[in-house]
Amino acid sequence: MPSPKTKDLEQAARWFHALSDQTRLRIIDCLLDCEQCVCDLTDMLQTGQSRLSFHLKILKDAGILKDRRDGRWVYYSLNPDTIEEVQEYAESLKTRSHGGRGGSPCCD
Amino acid sequence: MPSPKTKDLEQAARWFHALSDQTRLRIIDCLLDCEQCVCDLTDMLQTGQSRLSFHLKILKDAGILKDRRDGRWVYYSLNPDTIEEVQEYAESLKTRSHGGRGGSPCCD
DNA sequence: GTTGTGAATCAAGATTTGTTGATGCGTCAA
């Protein structure tokens, strides 16, 4: 069973970092059903615009969100591809860890 | 479709924070097959003992690792229950986001 | 007891992260 490459770990750490904040998880929650523009998100989350923009950038840089400008408005939406990759990473941890079954004695 | 409660978000943010660091992901990788004691991990990861202890504590506090003392040695192993919860959270994001199909127009 | 070893904790400093308010940029309407 191959270990993940450093690059994969880097990527995964980036994803998880983007997800490691309640504000950002709430943003994601607001986007589960459909895209939203920034001003709607400030209303939904009751937060300052610059704070929101900061967190949106982190999520976007991690590949978790996409944005789309329409006139004066910028709409953010989830990037399903990345969400799926995150899920697959978590799934692989689960699958591979079940091989070791918790507190089994050392096997090296 | 109910939104996750604040408490769930808090929990999820804690999990993801614990996973948001390459060193910690490498630790997890070392524990996929079987438990390891701290001194083995320092060898495997080529890192200082106090640094490792710091990261192990974060993973343990997040519920991702369990520890077990045996004489002078402390053995760390994955906590499959938490790994599964993380995977389920990621899965729910994936499932729920597919309902919205990416960049679909706003529906509120 | 004393000593040695594995591991946690502490202290100090460097770095990163998050918040707030101000400013700048692009777009639209008048």
Added chain:
DNA sequence: TTGACGCATCAACAAATCTTGATTCACAAC
């Protein structure tokens, strides 16, 4: 062209995080 609006970015500060080396703690062997 001017003004208003939506949003990104900047500057400054507060707070959290990470690293390193020293110290402490727990246990076992002697």
